[in-house]
Amino acid sequence: GNSVTQMEGPVTLSEEAFLTINCTYTATGYPSLFWYVQYPGEGLQLLLKATKADDKGSNKGFEATYRKETTSFHLEKGSVQVSDSAVYFCALANSGGYQKVTFGTGTKLQVIP
């Protein structure tokens, strides 16, 4: 079956530091890949997505590239801000049907001033 593995947190960084959150997946076929963010006390929000190999999703300074050869979708940001503190979830969905999404366990990011 499908599965998503992401690095355990929490990750603590100073403001303006470089961020990488690793994510690898196992899936049949050609899934779409997502990063969701959950700010404290809020629901999940779609941060970015990529639907095919070599696609790069980007939003709010965050980027992730769909690497089929390494089955990875690592999240990166060049300079984090305190407001980026949240829990980040890597996820995948197979196309077709009702779009069942498989989530990773989430990585908590804390950015300190």
Place this chain on the structure above:
Amino acid sequence: GAVVSQHPSRVICKSGTSVKIECRSLDFQATTMFWYRQFPKKSLMLMATSNEGSKATYEQGVEKDKFLINHASLTLSTLTVTSAHPEDSSFYICSFLERGGSETQYFGPGTRLLVL
């Protein structure tokens, strides 16, 4: 982006009572929606999927008689936890799949349930 609301945001109830959680999409219509459960420091666990006008499809291990789902309309779904027990205490999150074939799910803010 699309907005999904959940009510209540937090509820405390006694063991044996039933609790209803509402999930509404505020600015789009959805034929498919999902209910998830999130355990502390764990990922979201899909409980069930429902399509408007048909019965919900439950994931393995989820009791359909305990977690009643009613997809009343294209903008409203309810989850009722019947005869709640302390082990049902959790964070429940709904999501809607936007009509039109998008692969994007829009999530509600979640409901924290505590059963005493």
